[in-house]
Amino acid sequence: MMKMKSVQDKVFDIFNIIFMLLVLVVMLYPLWFTIIVSFSDPLAVGGGKVWILPVDPTLEAYQNVFKSDMIWIGYRNTIFYTVLGTAFNIFLTIPAAYVLSKKTLVGRNALSWIFLFTMYFGGGLVPTYLLFKNLSLVNTPWVLIISGGLSVYNMIVTRIFFQTSIPEEIYESARIDGASNFRMFFQIALPLSKSIIAVMTLFYAVSRWNSYFSALVYTTKEELAPLQLVLRRILILNEDMIKEITSGSISGDQMMDALRKAQMAETMKYSLIFIASAPLLVAYPFVQKYFVKGVMIGSLKG
Amino acid sequence: MNKGNTVARRKIGSNTNFKKTLKRALSDWQLYVLILPALVYLIIFAYAPMYGIQIAFKDYRAKDGIWGSEWVGFKHFARFLSYPAFWKIIKNTLSISLYSLATFPCAVILSLLINELDNAKFKKTVQMITYAPHFISTVVLCGMIKLFFNRGTGIINNVIEILGGTRIDFLAKPEYFNDIYVWSGVWQGVGWGTIIYLAVLSNVSPELVEAARIDGASRFQVIRHVNIPAILPTIIIMLILSCGSVLSVGFEKVYLLQNNLNSDASQVISTYVYEIGLVGGQFSYSSAISLFNTIINVLFILTVNTIARRVSDVSLW
Numbered sequence: 001m002m003k004m005k006s007v008q009d010k011v012f013d014i015f016n017i018i019f020m021l022l023v024l025v026v027m028l029y030p031l032w033f034t035i036i037v038s039f040s041d042p043l044a045v046g047g048g049k050v051w052i053l054p055v056d057p058t059l060e061a062y063q064n065v066f067k068s069d070m071i072w073i074g075y076r077n078t079i080f081y082t083v084l085g086t087a088f089n090i091f092l093t094i095p096a097a098y099v100l101s102k103k104t105l106v107g108r109n110a111l112s113w114i115f116l117f118t119m120y121f122g123g124g125l126v127p128t129y130l131l132f133k134n135l136s137l138v139n140t141p142w143v144l145i146i147s148g149g150l151s152v153y154n155m156i157v158t159r160i161f162f163q164t165s166i167p168e169e170i171y172e173s174a175r176i177d178g179a180s181n182f183r184m185f186f187q188i189a190l191p192l193s194k195s196i197i198a199v200m201t202l203f204y205a206v207s208r209w210n211s212y213f214s215a216l217v218y219t220t221k222e223e224l225a226p227l228q229l230v231l232r233r234i235l236i237l238n239e240d241m242i243k244e245i246t247s248g249s250i251s252g253d254q255m256m257d258a259l260r261k262a263q264m265a266e267t268m269k270y271s272l273i274f275i276a277s278a279p280l281l282v283a284y285p286f287v288q289k290y291f292v293k294g295v296m297i298g299s300l301k302g
Numbered sequence: 303m304n305k306g307n308t309v310a311r312r313k314i315g316s317n318t319n320f321k322k323t324l325k326r327a328l329s330d331w332q333l334y335v336l337i338l339p340a341l342v343y344l345i346i347f348a349y350a351p352m353y354g355i356q357i358a359f360k361d362y363r364a365k366d367g368i369w370g371s372e373w374v375g376f377k378h379f380a381r382f383l384s385y386p387a388f389w390k391i392i393k394n395t396l397s398i399s400l401y402s403l404a405t406f407p408c409a410v411i412l413s414l415l416i417n418e419l420d421n422a423k424f425k426k427t428v429q430m431i432t433y434a435p436h437f438i439s440t441v442v443l444c445g446m447i448k449l450f451f452n453r454g455t456g457i458i459n460n461v462i463e464i465l466g467g468t469r470i471d472f473l474a475k476p477e478y479f480n481d482i483y484v485w486s487g488v489w490q491g492v493g494w495g496t497i498i499y500l501a502v503l504s505n506v507s508p509e510l511v512e513a514a515r516i517d518g519a520s521r522f523q524v525i526r527h528v529n530i531p532a533i534l535p536t537i538i539i540m541l542i543l544s545c546g547s548v549l550s551v552g553f554e555k556v557y558l559l560q561n562n563l564n565s566d567a568s569q570v571i572s573t574y575v576y577e578i579g580l581v582g583g584q585f586s587y588s589s590a591i592s593l594f595n596t597i598i599n600v601l602f603i604l605t606v607n608t609i610a611r612r613v614s615d616v617s618l619w
Contacts, residue, residue, distance in 0.1 A: 121352070
């Protein structure tokens with residue numbers, strides 16, 4: 001059948017496309033603006049001349065940012081916390097989800113409630129802090145790996161995956177062949193659930209990379225600070241990065257006049273934002289389908 | 303006699319049942335081993351802190367410990383209720399969260415419109431770009447807000463000046479706080495929020511839409527009578543979920559946007575708990591407030607869930 005579009009539909013389509021283009025501009029421009037500013041000359045930025053493209057392109061802001069030790073330390077710490085933390089998350093989440101997906105398990109309901117209850121009720125900030133303190137974990141790197149170790153929501157998503165995508169018959173025939181539960185988990189379920197492991201790794205890794213709360217609450221030492229906490233000091237608390245780097249490695253002949261210095265400090269913030277966000281924003285289009293998959297499994301009722 | 307017999311028989315029956323269950327549990331021992339790490343984790347890091355909640359009813363002193371500190375009953379709760387800024391904090395918390403809640407149609411509308419895009423490539427591009435802000439951290443988002451809204455150099459004030467207005471120090475004025483908080487949240491979350499609705503919409507049968515079209519339904523009518531009813535249960539679930547946190551405005555973002563000048567609008571329960579608890583060292587008082595907060599949230603989500611179940615048959619439990 002030939003699809004004839006009515007005039008009304010055509011008008012709808014045109015308005016819809018215009019609206020979508022507007023949405024795209026609103027979504028992209030803040031990100032684009034951050035990038036072009038970070039590559040522009042600080043004085044042009046201060047003069048409000050940067051709108052569409054970088055003005056007097058320069059890498060100066062980046063060169064200055066990379067001179068700062070605390071950025072490198074922050075980056076190193078964040079990578080360390082993200083890798084170990086995510087591994088810990090997966091170690092706790094996947095087996096638990098698998099077990100709770102077993103409908104015949106004795107005590108499954110009670111176990112499920114033990115997990116669910118913590119989604120709605122918790123000890124609160126101070127009792128949790130006291131616990132970490134009593135365990136002598138405060139101001140150690142380990143507290144940032146242990147806290148946030150299990151997201152019950154992610155566990156439920158994984159459980160739904162196990163329930164809906166691996167047919168019960170596979171386990172049945174393995175059981176008849178005398179496979180133990182360990183064997184069924186490690187040699188049947190795990191190989192069939194690479195996609196959910198990918199989804200969970202990404203979910204956890206992004207939230208680890210972006211989190212600052214645990215570090216703010218449980219650590220005070222500068223050498224433990226993850227990137228986000230360093231960013232907070234510079235972007236939110238306005239700590240002067242220039243001072244920090246000039247007192248360190250820059251020699252006196254690179255003196256900047258006061259105005260340029262102030263503008264440079266502002267421009268460096270933009271490059272800092274780019275440096276901190278780029279890894280996720282660059283990587284995400286390639287793994288987007290996994291994220292979408294994760295959200296979609298979560299929308300099924302299990 | 304007869305009665306006793308059945309009771310006895312029932313007892314034997316339940317006994318063998320119990321034995322069977324036990325046997326099944328024992329034969330599944332490896333499953334319990336697999337779940338043990340997560341279970342131990344929750345017991346230590348989620349349930350053990352609940353033991354510490356009692357300090358909300360005590361005067362906690364470090365040298366006496368949680369157990370040894372002196373009971374004071376509801377003293378800290380009473381203190382919070384009579385705190386002069388109590389209503390201000392509650393009002394701020396509620397207005398921020400209700401305002402955020404009120405923007406939920408943004409994601410619904412956006413997904414209905416994305417769903418109408420015929421060009422698959424364009425549709426994909428729109429989705430990919432609108433998801434992107436979700437991956438920006440809270441610190442970076444708030445850093446961007448501070449830079450863009452900066453009075454002297456921010457792009458927004460540059461635009462205002464070009465348009466002939468006067469520069470405004472947005473973050474120093476309480477009256478702008480909610481708008482900035484909520485709409486930056488929409489910018490960051492609206493695309494991500496469409497995923498779930500688009501997934502449901504992709505399951506609407508094309509035949510149904512086709513049939514409606516042949517019967518002369520316009521696009522708006524298809525959206526209204528086919529697509530919206532299709533996503534309605536999902537909308538309700540999402541609403542119930544967000545109602546559960548009506549009194550727990552996320553600490554992370556408010557704390558970063560907060561300053562002395564806008565605290566009239568930006569002091570919420572979670573930031574107050576942090577400030578007096580971990581910064582101010584008043585552990586008991588702080589715990590009392592967060593317990594108060596948690597209980598209200600739990601009651602709220604139970605109520606909303608019950609209402610939703612009565613009215614629409616859709617509920618979490």
